[in-house]
Amino acid sequence: CVCVCVCVALPVRSGRKTFNKLLVVSFDGFRWDYDQDADTPNLDKLAQEGVKAKYITPPMITMTSPSHFTTITGRWIEDHGVVHNLMFNATSKQMFSHKATQNRSEWWDNGVMPLWITAQNQGLKTASFHYPGGGANYSGQAVNRALVESYTHPDSNETEWRENIDIVMGWFSQEDFDFVTLYYGEPDNVGHRKGPETVERKEIIRQIDHTIGYLIEAIHKHNLTHRLNVIITSDHGMTTIKKIPEVQEIKLSNYLAFSKLVDFHLLDYGGFGMITPKQGKEEEVYNALVNAHPNLTVYRKGEIPESFHLAKNSRIQPIVVVGDLGFNMNSRFIFYVNKGDHGFHNGEMDMKTIFRAFGPDFKKNYLAEPFDSVNIYPLMCRLLGVTPAPNNGSLSFTEGMLVDSFDPAPTTPAILMSFILVATMVFCIFLM
Ligand SMILES: *[C@@H]1O[C@H](CO)[C@@H](O)[C@H](O)[C@H]1NC(C)=O
Ligand SMILES: *[C@@H]1O[C@H](CO)[C@@H](O)[C@H](O)[C@H]1NC(C)=O
Ligand SMILES: *[C@@H]1O[C@H](CO)[C@@H](O)[C@H](O)[C@H]1NC(C)=O
Ligand SMILES: *[C@@H]1O[C@H](CO)[C@@H](O)[C@H](O)[C@H]1NC(C)=O
Ligand SMILES: *[C@@H]1O[C@H](CO)[C@@H](O)[C@H](O)[C@H]1NC(C)=O
Ligand SMILES: *[C@@H]1O[C@H](CO)[C@@H](O)[C@H](O)[C@H]1NC(C)=O
Ligand SMILES: *[C@@H]1O[C@H](CO)[C@@H](O)[C@H](O)[C@H]1NC(C)=O
Ligand SMILES: [Zn+2]
Numbered sequence: 001c002v003c004v005c006v007c008v009a010l011p012v013r014s015g016r017k018t019f020n021k022l023l024v025v026s027f028d029g030f031r032w033d034y035d036q037d038a039d040t041p042n043l044d045k046l047a048q049e050g051v052k053a054k055y056i057t058p059p060m061i062t063m064t065s066p067s068h069f070t071t072i073t074g075r076w077i078e079d080h081g082v083v084h085n086l087m088f089n090a091t092s093k094q095m096f097s098h099k100a101t102q103n104r105s106e107w108w109d110n111g112v113m114p115l116w117i118t119a120q121n122q123g124l125k126t127a128s129f130h131y132p133g134g135g136a137n138y139s140g141q142a143v144n145r146a147l148v149e150s151y152t153h154p155d156s157n158e159t160e161w162r163e164n165i166d167i168v169m170g171w172f173s174q175e176d177f178d179f180v181t182l183y184y185g186e187p188d189n190v191g192h193r194k195g196p197e198t199v200e201r202k203e204i205i206r207q208i209d210h211t212i213g214y215l216i217e218a219i220h221k222h223n224l225t226h227r228l229n230v231i232i233t234s235d236h237g238m239t240t241i242k243k244i245p246e247v248q249e250i251k252l253s254n255y256l257a258f259s260k261l262v263d264f265h266l267l268d269y270g271g272f273g274m275i276t277p278k279q280g281k282e283e284e285v286y287n288a289l290v291n292a293h294p295n296l297t298v299y300r301k302g303e304i305p306e307s308f309h310l311a312k313n314s315r316i317q318p319i320v321v322v323g324d325l326g327f328n329m330n331s332r333f334i335f336y337v338n339k340g341d342h343g344f345h346n347g348e349m350d351m352k353t354i355f356r357a358f359g360p361d362f363k364k365n366y367l368a369e370p371f372d373s374v375n376i377y378p379l380m381c382r383l384l385g386v387t388p389a390p391n392n393g394s395l396s397f398t399e400g401m402l403v404d405s406f407d408p409a410p411t412t413p414a415i416l417m418s419f420i421l422v423a424t425m426v427f428c429i430f431l432m
Helices: 002-017 041-049 064-073 115-121 158-175 188-194 199-221 282-290 373-384 414-431
Strands: 021-027 051-053 087-089 094-096 126-129 145-147 179-184 228-233 262-266 272-277 296-300 319-323 355-358 366-368
Touching (some): 021 064, 021 158, 021 373, 041 355, 064 115, 064 373, 115 126, 115 179, 115 373, 158 179, 158 199, 282 296, 282 319
Parallel strands (some): 021 228, 126 145
Antiparallel strands (some): 087 094, 228 355
16 A cells, blocks of 8 residues: 555656746846847857747736736736836825835736746745835735835946856755745836936846846856756846927916816826716816827727727726827926937837846747747746636647747646545555
8 A cells, every 4th residue: 555655646746847947037127139239148158058939918008007017917907906007096195116116015006916926835935025016915915025116226336247146046045945926126217317328237137147147157156057047137228318409398287277176187198098088078178188289199988999908997996198209298287307218109119128038948049939928937837737726828839949848738726636645645544
């Protein structure tokens, strides 16, 4: 009987072990073509040794927290509910900064499970290093290990970048973590401050490329080459903000009497904005804006195009405004702080971002056609052997990236595995 137990239980346990580990690295605001005008030997080498997508399309809204959360949940923004970088309450008028939201579960935990939690519930060990949403609890569950970016965290210290890689490599090699997400705040920061078409942006891309070289070395050094898959991606692109005299900038107070008509707004935050009209003033707000400026599009919540996958969420305010590429949604003043910005329509090439992948389960020298970032989720699940939660992605866009020998048999869900194990034990006890 002991013999039967061991024989039946072994293949069940070892089924899990055939899946390799996964690291997802996100470089915030890495536009799809940033590697084309800067010297990037390591990224170029990776294209030979792994997978490169021509570009990927972030969800609409092309903003950091909403887009990162779509990647880690595989859900459209209207489903996962993280509709902005700022946490806000249109009734109390309270607002919290992007960094302040990071450990506020009530902003992130809206009934949709990010992959960390789903994977943990199926027996995997997961961690988040500064990745948006990693610091929150989901239905009371925390990510096994989560580091949240401090308010004073430097965005571009290359030494610190390398230290973070060393820490993550230690998590994989010494503590047997299965899935880690690692986030860097560049090149977004430089793209905003200096603009995407500057020497400073090319400089930070070179720094990112060095760091990717360091990552590849670190993987070898920790003997993870044959058991760690890596995805390098980002959340949105970046475009140069258009200014006078080249264009007439959009300042909404030129068309809209804020104090009379507007109760609350999320403007002055790139190309996308939301307005909460005062009671009964919705039509007045809409009419004031609908023909105000040729490069401004205004939507009533009920008329937001279905393709945005936005309107369903209660956090979306009654009026949504989107600028043409490079036209920021300014309210009463124009703050000339950002030379570059995002938030614009995800169909614009400047909003597209990167996808690279390498490791034992990925083909080499494989150029993938463009796809939506919502499809990264089922790929991650497949790589980890995790049964996905309900999601809006499809494996059909990415499965061609995997080596032909990859896991031909469908994954046995963890619950089924536990059931087989328990059933076997019960059967053995019965025999005894
Ligand atoms: C928003 O603020 C209002 C007024 O203070 C409060 O009643 C409501 O519960 C808040 N909503 C959320 C989701 O916290
Ligand atoms: C998550 O839950 C733990 C345990 O209940 C709690 O100590 C912690 O403060 C919570 N964190 C957040 C960000 O809500
Ligand atoms: C979030 O972090 C801030 C400071 O970093 C801290 O004051 C606050 O208590 C934390 N909140 C939660 C829910 O952990
Ligand atoms: C960069 O990070 C390293 C390691 O964390 C630290 O020793 C160094 O002081 C930092 N440099 C700057 C300029 O902040
Ligand atoms: C590296 O990993 C491989 C496969 O897991 C193993 O066979 C080998 O012994 C390891 N080498 C070292 C130096 O740890
Ligand atoms: C701004 O609007 C004008 C007039 O419709 C149009 O010709 C121009 O292409 C628009 N600019 C952008 C960046 O879409
Ligand atoms: C996204 O997925 C969820 C969960 O399966 C589903 O309820 C929702 O209808 C999907 N959204 C779209 C636009 O298909
Ligand atoms: Zn971002």
